[in-house]
Amino acid sequence: MSPRLTDWSLAGAALIALTTGVISLFSGRPEDWLIFALHGMAGLWLLLLLWGKLRRVWPRLVHLRRWNRRTPFGLLATLFVVVTLGSGIWWAAGGDLDFAGFNLLNWHIVLGFVLAAAIAVHMLARAKRLRKRDMLGRRRFVQFGALLVGGALLWPAQQAIEHALNLSGAQRRFTGSRELGSYTGNAFPTSSWVADQPRPIDAQTWRLSIGGAVQAPRAYTYDELALGDELEATLDCTGGFYSVQRWRGIRIGRILDRVGLQGDARYVSFVSVTSYRWSLPVDEARAALLATHIDDEPLSYAHGFPLRLVAPGHRGMEWIKWIVHIEVLKAPDPGQLLSLFTSSFTAAGRGE
């Protein structure tokens, strides 16, 4: 392939990897498996393209005399790509490692964002326009097609090999997560987004308030909520584990019926005492659960006592813990993304 087509294809594959990677952080519905498959394929395309590019620039790398100012950067970038791809592939195959308190998947995510930013800067500074002659021609076409099909086929092949060799990667969920502590009540792992660590909440004085686009705002005590609705659901953390539990509490639809929605209500936002918040479309919120218990035990502090959201099909990140307020909204809430980054710095989030 022409150098320019290779470079633009590299950028394209990186863009697909970035987009699907970001979506995969929020989605956990089995119907969305294609997002995860595309992410894997984009990684393999990158690998094949990189191979082609390295073969081309190899002579310029190995002969010190041919180095110029940019060569060290090029080498560093290559190393970055290899480590990012390697961490993803290694994780998918079932490997893990703990480095500076973060696991392999955490590192893959961080490296992915850094790499995407680096590629964007590089393209802005140095990208050369793609010309007709970079794309036309039967040979080019065949090579490009072979690359696309090859990368796409390598992905299921990798899965098949994992199954055949019985690698631990074969046991993971379609999201890449490993099973941990299912049906063990409060004993399953707990994790917090960044560092949310509020003070323990006293259930006697705690209240859940509901406001926004409702007919009659009101507040509930703990005893009014600990009802017998049950929901078996999978908490799938973007940190790489999942756990299935039988959650108990109250269906959110019941609460919404009690306060009555205004006609133009669209989203339901769940707000933690730490100020971390997330919202669901009304229909999905209705089917979700506000959990007070796992099996017959009240939630432990770390799992969100007294009240946490259980939202099947959404990543664990969205299952707000230590809820104190529900706000019914008429429009989406883009600010919730920011709360991901600020909640751990609020006084309540730090436990003051």
Ligand SMILES: Nc1nc2c(c(=O)[nH]1)N[C@H]1C(S)=C(S)[C@@H](COP(=O)(O)O)O[C@H]1N2
């Ligand atoms: N308020 C609040 N809710 C939160 C978090 C947090 O940091 N603060 N972490 C989220 C993340 S990233 C996950 S995976 C789940 C973890 O739930 P668990 O600790 O019960 O396993 O809670 C979610 N809810």
Ligand SMILES: [Mo]
């Ligand atoms: Mo998480």
